[in-house]
Amino acid sequence: MSRANEEVEAVLQEYADLIAISGGEGFRARAYEKAARAIGGHPADVAGMGVDGLREIPGVGRSIAAKVVEYLRSGRIGEVERAREEIPAGVRELIAVPTLGPRKAMVLHEELGISSVDQLAEAVRAERLRDLKGFGERTEENILHGIDLLRRAGGGRVLISTAMDEAERIVAALLAVGGCVRCAYAGSLRRMRETIGDIDVLVAAERAGPFMDALAALPDTAEVIAHGGKKTSVRTREGLQVDLRVLPPESWGAGLQYFTGSKAHNIRTRRIAVRRGLKLSEYGLSDAETGRTVASETEEEVYGRLGLPWIPPPLREDRGEIAAGLRGELPELVEERDIRGDLHTHTDLTDGLAPLEDMVAAAAARGYAYYAVTDHAPDLAMQRMTAEKILAQRARLRALDRRHRGMRLLHGTELNIGPDGGLDWPDDFLAGFDVCVASVHSRFDQSPEALTRRIVRACENPHVKILGHPTTRRIGRRPGLDADFDAVFAACARTGTALEVNSHPERLDLCDEDILRAKRYGVRFAIDSDAHSTTHLPYLRYGVGTAQRGWLTADDVINTWPLTRLRRFLAKGRGRA
Template sequence: MPRLNDEVKALLQEYADLISITGGDAFRARAYEKAARAVGGHPEDVARLDVKALQGIPGVGKSTAEKIGEYLRTGRIEALEQQRAKIPSGVREVMGIPTVGPKKAMALYRDLGIGSVDELAEAARAGRLGEVAGFGERSAERILQGIELRRQAGGRTGIDVATALAEEIVAALSAVPGCIRCAYAGSLRRMRETVGDIDVLATAEDSAPLMAAFTALPYVAEVVVSGPTKTSVRTAEGLQVDLRVVPPEDWGAALVYFTGSKAHNIRLRRMAVEAGLKLSEYGLFRAGPGGDKLVSASEEEVYAALGLPWIAPPLREDTGEIEAGLRGELPRLVTERDLRGDLHTHTDLTDGLASLEEMLAAAAARGYAYYAVTDHAPDLVMQRMTDEKMLAQRALVRELDGRYRRMRVLHGTELNIGPDGDVDWPGEFLAGFDVCVASIHSHFGLDRAAQTRRLVRACENPHVQVIGHPTTRLIGRRAPIDVDLDEVFRACARTGTAMEINGAPRRLDLRDEHVRRARSLGVRFAIDSDAHSTRELANPRYGIGTAQRGGLTPEDVINTWTWQRLKRFLRKNPPH
C-alpha cells in the first residue's frame, strides 16, 4: 500500500496553500510547504512515528508534528478544517488549475465571484479575466489549456503511486499458498507515465484462495466484481485493480494479451492469421474448429511461434517494434543496472531535504561509481544561493570525494536558463564546476521562437553539459513550453550537450516520443533523479521506463559510461 507520507504531504501542502489564499503569514505558509516536502521525502513511514520522532524529520517543527499526530489519531486536522471553512471548495479546485495558484484564485473569487472550475472556464472564454489585476493578454488561453490538462489527467494515477501499489499486491498474492506465478501487466508493465487502472495476473490450480486474499487486502474499499477467473476492486483513492487467475500452462499467452498494448496485440493477431493461426489470451492455436494449441506457457514461446524475438513490454506500442523484431534489430534496452551514476541532485543547501553527506551515503549504497550534486544557482532567488555558499560546498565535495565506497563526487549546479538564454554565472565561475545542468524555471509563456532560441543558446554555452527537464512540463499540472524541439535536438547533437530524461515521476521529461526523435538526430541523454531527498534517488527507475519506451541503449546514455569516458564528454566534445 502507498505510504501515508504522501497523504500527509498533500494535507500539509493544502494547509500551506490555504494560509496563502487567506492572506496569512507568508513565512508560516513556506514553513508548512517545506514540512510537506520533508514528510513526502522522508524514508520512514510516518504512520510508525510518534510526535517526538516526527520532530526529528528536518523541517518538521513541534506544531506540524502535533498536526500530523492528530491526523494519525483521528483522521483529520482541526486547523486545516478551519481553514477549509473560510474558502469555498470550488475556489480550492480553481487554485489547482495550472497557472492559477492560491493568490490568483482568491482574486478571481473576490473580483468576479468565480467559485468553480466551470465558472473559470466560462469567464476565460468570455474575455472577463482581464478585469482582474495580474491577468494579462494570454492568461485566458493558458488557463483554458490548464483546465484541459487537468481534465485529461483526471482519473489517472502516476506511475510511482501505481507501481508501489502493484508491487505490494503482487508480493501479497505471491505469498498465498497455491499461487504459482504473479505479476502486474497492462500499461504499468509497459511503463506508461500514468495509468487508468492496474492489471494483475496470477496462475494457480485453484483460484479461490487468491481471490479471497485479494478482496481482503486492507486498502480495498469496494469489490466491483468477483468471480473465479476475474475479480475487480477499487481502492479508497478510487483506483481500480483487476486480478485475473489463469491456468499455469496459459501464463505466457495471457501475459502477452493483458500487457498490451491494444495496437501491438492487433498486429500480433494479424500475423497469426496470416500464418494460418489464431492468437488469444488462451494461447496460439491452429486456425479452424478444434484447432490444436501450439504454445501458451511463456511469452518467449508465443513470440517465437510468430517468428519474432521476445519484445520488451515498454516497446509494445506498435511504433515499429514488430518491424525491428522481424529484421533482428531490436535494441538492447538500457536498464537501471546499467546506470553508473546520477548527474542531477539537490541537498539542503538549497531546496533539498538531506545534507550532502546523507545524499552521498545513499548514493554510494546504490552502487554508483560517480555522483553529482547540482544545487540551484542564484538566479532562482528563493534558494538564496551565493558565490560563497557554492564555493564552500565545492571545498566540502573535494574533501568527501572518494570517501563513500570510492565513489567519485562531482561538484555541479543546476543553472537557470533566462528568457534570452543566459545562465546565472559568468564563464570563469562556471569553469570551476565538474558538470552544469541548465534548466528553465520561469518565463514559461514565451512564444515558440523565444523558447527555442533560449534553449539553443544554453546548448551553445561551453560550460553547459546537460539540459534539465527540457519541456518543463509537470504531469497534470503544467503544460510543456511551446518550443521547436527538433531545432533544440540538432543544437544538442552539434554542441555535444546531453538531453535529460528527468526521472521525477511528476516530470518524466523528456517524453518517450521526444526521446525517439532526439535519438534519431544524434542526441545523447542523461537519466537523472532530480532528487531532493535520499528516497528520491530511486527516481531513475521511472526515467529508465521512459528511456526504454524511447528505444535507448546503454550507449545512448552518458551516465552508463565509465568515469573516464564520461569525463571526456563533460569537456563538451561533440559526440562522434
C-alpha cells in the same frame, strides 16, 4: 497502504494552499510547503513519532509537529478543518487547474462567482475574464490549456509511481497465497506509461478462488466492484481500480502478452497470427482449423511462433516495433542495471531535504561508480546560494570522495537559464565544476521564438553539458514550454549537450515521444533522478522506463559510460570561447 508520510504531506500541502488562497502571509504558506516536502521525502515512517521526533526533520517546527501529531492521532487537524470551512469548495477545486494560482482562483470566485472548473471554462469562452485586473487574453489561453491538461490527466489516472507502489504490494501479497505459480502486473504499468488508469494483475494457478478472496480481503482494498470466478475487481484506498485474472499455468505466456497490450500492438500480433493460420487469445496461440494449442507457456514462445523476437513491454505501442522485430532490428534497450551513476541531485544546501553525507551514502548503497551533487546556483534567489557556499560544499565533497574509494564524487551545479539564455555564474567560475546542468525554472510565458533562443544560447555555453528537464512540464499540472524543440535538439547535437530524461514521476521530462524525436538528431541523453531526498534516488527506474519507451540503448545514455569516457564527454568543447 500508503505510508503516513504521504498522507501528512498531502494535508500540509493543502493547508499551505488554503493559507495562500485566503491571503495569508506568504512565509507561512511556504513554511507548510517546505514541511510537507520534508515529511513526504523523509526516509523513516512518521507514524508513531512524537513532537520531538518530528522536529528532527528539517523544516518541521514545534507548531507544525503538533499539528502532525494531531493528524496521526485523530485523522484531522482542527485548523485545516476551519480553513476548509472558510474557503468555498469551488475555489479549492479551481486551484487544481495548472497555471491558475490560489489568489487568482479567489478573485474569480469573488468577482465572477466561479466555483467549478466547468464554470471557469464557460467564462473563458465567453471572454468574461479579460476585464479583470491581472487577467488578459493570454491568461485565458493559459487557463483553457490548464483545464485541458487537468481533464486529460483526470479520469482516475495516477502517476506511475503511485500505481507501481500499489501493484508491487498486491503482487507480493498474492505470491504468498498457497498454490501461486506466478504473479505479475501487466497492462500500461508493465509498459511503463507515465500515468495509469487501472492496474491489471495476473496470477498463474490451478484454482482461482483463494486469490480472488485474498485480493478482496487485502487491507488496502476499500471496495469490491466485482467478485467472480474468472475476474475480481476492487478499488483501493488510493482510488485505483485493480483487476485480477487467474490463468492456468500453461496459459501464462499468452495471458501476459494479451493483458500487457497495448490494444494496437495486440491487433498487429493477431493479424500476423491470422496470416499464419493461427488464432491468438489470452489462453494461447492455436491452430485456426484444429484448435490445437501451439504456444502459450511463455511470451518468448508466443512471439517466436509468430516469427518475432520477444518484444520488451515498453515498446509495445505500435510505433514500429513489429516491423523492427521482423527485420531483426529491435534495439537492446537500456536497463536500470546499466546506469553507473546519477548526474543531477540536490542536498539541503539548497532545496533538498537531506545533508550531503546522507545523499552520498545512499548513492553508494545503490552501487554507483560515480555520483554528482548539483545544487542550485544563485539566480534562484530563494535558495540563497553564494560562491562561498558552493566552494565550501566542494571542499566537503572532495573530502568525502577520498573516503568513498568505490564511488567517485563529482561536484556540479544546476544552473538557471535566464530569460535571455544567460547563466548564474561566469565561465571562469563554471570551469571549476565537474558537471553543469542547465534548466529553465521561470518565465515560461515568453514567446516560442524567445524561449527557443534562450535554451539554444544556454546549450552553446561550453560548460553546459546537460539540459535539465528540457520542456519543464509537470504531468497534469504544467504544460511543456512552447518552444521549437526540433531546433533545441539540433543545437544539443551540434554543441554536445546531453538531454536529460528527468526521472521524477511528476516530470518524466523528456517524455517518450520527445526522446524518439530527439534521438533522430543524434543527441546523447542523461537519465537522472533529480533527487531532493534519499528516498528519491530510486525514482531512476521511472526514467529508465521512459527511456525504454523512447527506444534508447545504453550507448545513447552518458551515465551508463565508464567514468573515463564520461569525463571526456564532460570536458569536450570547454576550450571554445
